[in-house]
Amino acid sequence: QLNVIIRSSLQNLREKIDQLKDLLLRAVSTRQITQLEGDRRQNLVDDLLTRQKQLQASYKNEGTEPDVIRSSLMTGGVKRGVTNPWLLEESEETRGLGFDDLRQQQRRIIEEQDAGLDALSSIISRQKQMGQEIGNELDEQN
Secondary structure: OHHHHHHHHHHHHHHHHHHHHHHHHHHHHOOOOOHHHHHHHHHHHHHHHHHHHHHHHHHOOOOOHHHHHHHHHHHOOOOOOOOOHHHHOOOOOOOOOOHHHHHHHHHHHHHHHHHHHHHHHHHHHHHHHHHHHHHHHHHHHO
């Protein structure tokens, strides 16, 4: 029964994080918040997603196993007290992720960047339009 509660709670957490991501993307694209604030909030959502993945891995007892496997591959075997420099440089966001997970994360980041570029493009085109209107008004006044 406890497993069912944990599994449903983790699923609920994942759904809530996805809702946050969607709402944040909408808020940035409709310019309800600034791009800087959107980036700050996106970092917070990414932290939540990382923690959710860590909880999921802990629930499945997969938390430290990938590090041990990587360590044994990089150093020629698991050695006590020897730290692997390759693991030290891996970021929290990518630790424990497989190739497919990394690819999905890259796609998500590219989609977010595309949405940000679309928002920036609309802002710049609006400024261009305003500049042309100001120029027309100046010509008319002259």
